[in-house]
Amino acid sequence: MEYSFAALAEPNRRAILGLLLSSERSVGEIERKLKLSQPSVSKHLRVLREAGFVEARIEAQRRLYRLRPEPLLELEEWLAPFRRLWTKHLDALERHLDSPKGRKR
Amino acid sequence: MEYSFAALAEPNRRAILGLLLSSERSVGEIERKLKLSQPSVSKHLRVLREAGFVEARIEAQRRLYRLRPEPLLELEEWLAPFRRLWTKHLDALERHLDSPKGRKR
């Protein structure tokens, strides 16, 4: 969890995840699609890999990267408690939380 | 969007959002609950404010901070396309999305 948000803070890394959404890709493909330098792509992929967002499959000299769901799922879970903020039933919910039991002080 | 992930990358800032989940809080309350220095809290709040995650209400010398849903909602939306990665009904879902109506291209 700690590394997930940091990994996603970089726009190019989010772009890479977006690319991988449709299919697995080699480093070179990512490089060309996003117009990044090869070392830059490799380094971003490393961060994403260490954070668990992607994994690589080796095919000859290529590395084919694909998404891994886990960290994204955790993101989803982190987000869950905040959903009530924009849920339609906000009013009823708040009234409930403001009831004697729900209050903190 | 650009600033959202960066803002969330910092653990103390996520902790602040967590605190605000239950109710609005003054800077001093946050400071005590999270055991952070006052300037540190103010600075994190600034980042959160500029990214749209919180807003402040002034009450005498206090600033009462509370959550704003917008950036979290955007996060949710950014996440949406990735949901299919962990959805149980993946197979059925894909078949549905591949049907004439659901297709993009």
Next chain:
DNA sequence: CAGGCATATACTAATATTGGTATATTCCCG
């Protein structure tokens, strides 16, 4: 097996982020 392709890594310089300390600002209250 030599050359070339695909990818990773080391190193460096530039820039950004964070925490700390000191100070400024605003407002309340006696």
Next chain:
DNA sequence: CGGGAATATACCAATATTAGTATATGCCTG
């Protein structure tokens, strides 16, 4: 109105992140 409380900001030092350039590694193919 003077002092103190609550918060913000400026400044600095330490550390982290990023892109770039050069180089290393591994694996095909002729």
